[in-house]
Amino acid sequence: xxxxxxxxxxxxxxxxxxxxxxxxxxxxxxxxxxxxxxxxxxxxxxxxxxxxxxxxxxxxxxxxxxx
Amino acid sequence: xxxxxxxxxxxxxxxxxxxxxxxxxxxxxxxxxxxxxxxxxxxxxxxxxxxxxxxxxxxxxxxxxxxxxxxxxxxxxxxxxxxxxxxxxxxxxxxxxxxxxxxxxxxxxxxxxxxxxxxxxxxxxxxxxxxxxxxxxxxxxxxxxxxxxxxxxxxxxxxxxxxxxxxxxxxxxxxxxxxxxxxxxxxxxxxxxxxxxxxxxxxxxxxxxxxxxxxxxxxxxxxxxxxxxxxxxxxxxxxxxxxxxxxxxxxxxxxxxxxxxxxxxxxxxxxxxxxxxxxxxxxxxxxxxxxxxxxxxxxxxxxxxxxxxxxxxxxxxxxxxxxxxxxxxxxxxxxxxxxxxxxxxxxxxxxxxxxxxxxxx
Amino acid sequence: xxxxxxxxxxxxxxxxxxxxxxxxxxxxxxxxxxxxxxxxxxxxxxxxxxxxxxxxxxxxxxxxxxxxxxxxxxxxxxxxxxxxxxxxxxxxxxxxxxxxxxxxxxxxxxxxxxxxxxxxxxxxxxxxxxxxxxxxxxxxxxxxxxxxxxxxxxxxxxxxxxxxxxxxxxxxxxxxxxxxxxxxxxxxxxxxxxxxxxxxxxxxxxxxxxxxxxxxxxxxxxxxxxxxxxxxxxxxxxxxxxxxxxxxx
Numbered sequence: 001x002x003x004x005x006x007x008x009x010x011x012x013x014x015x016x017x018x019x020x021x022x023x024x025x026x027x028x029x030x031x032x033x034x035x036x037x038x039x040x041x042x043x044x045x046x047x048x049x050x051x052x053x054x055x056x057x058x059x060x061x062x063x064x065x066x067x
Numbered sequence: 068x069x070x071x072x073x074x075x076x077x078x079x080x081x082x083x084x085x086x087x088x089x090x091x092x093x094x095x096x097x098x099x100x101x102x103x104x105x106x107x108x109x110x111x112x113x114x115x116x117x118x119x120x121x122x123x124x125x126x127x128x129x130x131x132x133x134x135x136x137x138x139x140x141x142x143x144x145x146x147x148x149x150x151x152x153x154x155x156x157x158x159x160x161x162x163x164x165x166x167x168x169x170x171x172x173x174x175x176x177x178x179x180x181x182x183x184x185x186x187x188x189x190x191x192x193x194x195x196x197x198x199x200x201x202x203x204x205x206x207x208x209x210x211x212x213x214x215x216x217x218x219x220x221x222x223x224x225x226x227x228x229x230x231x232x233x234x235x236x237x238x239x240x241x242x243x244x245x246x247x248x249x250x251x252x253x254x255x256x257x258x259x260x261x262x263x264x265x266x267x268x269x270x271x272x273x274x275x276x277x278x279x280x281x282x283x284x285x286x287x288x289x290x291x292x293x294x295x296x297x298x299x300x301x302x303x304x305x306x307x308x309x310x311x312x313x314x315x316x317x318x319x320x321x322x323x324x325x326x327x328x329x330x331x332x333x334x335x336x337x338x339x340x341x342x343x344x345x346x347x348x349x350x351x352x353x354x355x356x357x358x359x360x361x362x363x364x365x366x367x368x369x370x371x372x373x374x375x376x377x378x379x380x381x382x383x384x385x386x387x388x389x390x391x392x393x394x395x396x397x398x399x400x401x402x403x404x405x406x407x408x409x410x411x412x413x414x415x416x417x418x419x420x421x422x423x424x425x426x427x428x
Numbered sequence: 429x430x431x432x433x434x435x436x437x438x439x440x441x442x443x444x445x446x447x448x449x450x451x452x453x454x455x456x457x458x459x460x461x462x463x464x465x466x467x468x469x470x471x472x473x474x475x476x477x478x479x480x481x482x483x484x485x486x487x488x489x490x491x492x493x494x495x496x497x498x499x500x501x502x503x504x505x506x507x508x509x510x511x512x513x514x515x516x517x518x519x520x521x522x523x524x525x526x527x528x529x530x531x532x533x534x535x536x537x538x539x540x541x542x543x544x545x546x547x548x549x550x551x552x553x554x555x556x557x558x559x560x561x562x563x564x565x566x567x568x569x570x571x572x573x574x575x576x577x578x579x580x581x582x583x584x585x586x587x588x589x590x591x592x593x594x595x596x597x598x599x600x601x602x603x604x605x606x607x608x609x610x611x612x613x614x615x616x617x618x619x620x621x622x623x624x625x626x627x628x629x630x631x632x633x634x635x636x637x638x639x640x641x642x643x644x645x646x647x648x649x650x651x652x653x654x655x656x657x658x659x660x661x662x663x664x665x666x667x668x669x670x671x672x673x674x675x676x677x
Contacts, residue, residue, distance in 0.1 A: 132506025
């Protein structure tokens with residue numbers, strides 16, 4: 001089952017993955033990381049198709065995609 | 068080994084190659100263009116790299132890159148070109164990279180002229196580039212000494228991980244004197260030398276190695292880290308000051324009434340004047356600093372004999388090493404200065420006249 | 429389940445120091461991916477510039493050098509000549525490469541030095557707080573062109589790919605962008621090609637990335653990509669300038 005995970009340590013809440021995701025299943029978390037950013041998270045892994053567009057656009061290499 | 072009659076610029080190039088230098092980056096400038104031309108002919112013969120860079124700025128940065136890879140590398144220039152290298156010298160010192168820079172000084176400031184001078188002493192020994200650092204500076208006074216300094220410079224650079232400057236001048240660069248060269252290092256010896264710095268330099272990760280991440284860098288954005296780095300640099304410089312002072316004593320004796328201090332080409336002229344006056348019964352001694360950084364302060368102080376009434380500094384500038392002599396003398400005895408600028412070298416007669424004036428006083 | 433996209437080995441596990449949404453991190457990742465894919469991590473080294481990417485020497489998982497402003501191509505020349513068995517890249521911004529470093533890049537390219545140059549063009553000086561760059565667009569406001577870049581006074585942006593394309597020696601020159609998913613995928617192909625040509629000793633390779641500076645443009649990361657697409661791409665045209673490896677010159 002495809003999956004995308006964001007490492008909160010690296011994420012700076014830039015939002016580029018959110019607009020890049022064709023399934024629109026990424027959002028900013030309510031929580032913040034130690035730098036104070038609302039990091040990105042996938043809220044519906046069932047819909048993930050492992051297209052990797054989030055990973056391709058992420059400038060922090062915070063994302064891992066699983067298939 | 069037999070002696071060869073050779074021009075200074077070429078002798079230093081030949082000596083550098085024999086000392087295992089296989090990378091040379093430079094830009095033409097009078098009065099050292101023979102050096103770069105010699106390297107252009109000879110480097111390919113030893114499968115070394117010769118590259119005429121687009122500027123002295125570029126050349127010193129090529130030196131930075133090659134030195135960062137742990138290899139023996141050299142550049143050369145003359146006064147205005149050395150000014151262009153100032154940034155690079157500061158970076159080399161900050162990143163602690165071994166290399167040799169030859170300055171064949173000419174008249175300045177600005178474009179000046181192409182005749183010999185000693186106007187870059189401050190630049191070499193007190194800075195030139197920005198920030199707290201030091202260059203080890205060697206000052207030859209003969210073509211033989213110039214050539215000998217090649218291996219000395221590379222060895223010092225490697226030992227202390229520091230740039231080393233050889234402060235020659237247009238006279239030494241252009242004149243021809245007999246030189247006896249040390250035997251050339253073998254390819255195996257050079258190969259070994261190239262691997263002596265693998266604890267810090269850029270080199271391939273061998274299979275099975277713990278992957279290393281070496282940084283050739285002078286940036287330390289955290290002030291506490293930069294502070295410690297500069298403190299460490301100065302510990303190193305203190306060690307160099309302890310171990311690497313070098314000077315020549317000429318005609319020093321308790322009879323000396325005047326103590327002269329001179330370096331490089333100027334010292335040869337002063338020696339001639341001293342000899343002429345000696346024949347006339349006047350006792351004058353000279354201290355010739357061979358390394359001008361670290362500076363032989365104690366040697367000068369010790370050489371002030373019981374009968375010395377005057378210390379006299381002669382330079383081909385408006386008085387630069389003069390300041391270091393004053394520091395050494397600490398006001399014990401008056402210090403006089405006489406110099407020539409404009410790229411003009413004084414004559415023994417002129418020096419003799421200046422010294423004779425002291426006896427008349 | 430297996431990982432199909434993950435942090436390349438050629439990147440250290442250290443957070444980047446770039447602003448949120450700055451595309452420098454993407455460029456770094458593309459280079460790191462290419463190095464991993466081509467098995468070059470043990471033989472690779474690179475030169476970091478002065479600019480936002482001054483700390484790039486900390487981010488790559490192999491030996492790196494940091495160079496004086498603009499001098500990276502000269503430093504890389506010295507490195508490659510000293511260790512010809514290694515492969516070298518430089519990574520430079522628009523001030524580093526197109527202002528102070530113009531001589532060094534032109535001459536390294538002209539000599540056909542064995543290196544890959546990765547040039548990030550975002551039409552502004554990021555690290556020093558948003559001053560005008562040689563690549564700043566006409567009428568664009570920056571802290572040192574507060575009334576807009578006046579082309580009558582100080583001329584037009586420099587197009588580096590076009591400039592280098594007049595030289596005989598360079599082997600591969602391409603301009604790409606990091607402004608959308610398809611663009612980044614194309615950029616990755618260019619990076620891979622540059623690294624591969626470098627590995628094969630073919631000569632000087634150059635990839636220019638049109639990129640963004642959200643902080644100094646005063647736009648958010650997503651808006652900046654749109655702004656760059658609308659305003660930078662008409663002037664900095666994407667495309668292949670030369671590729672001696674494919675007879676397309």
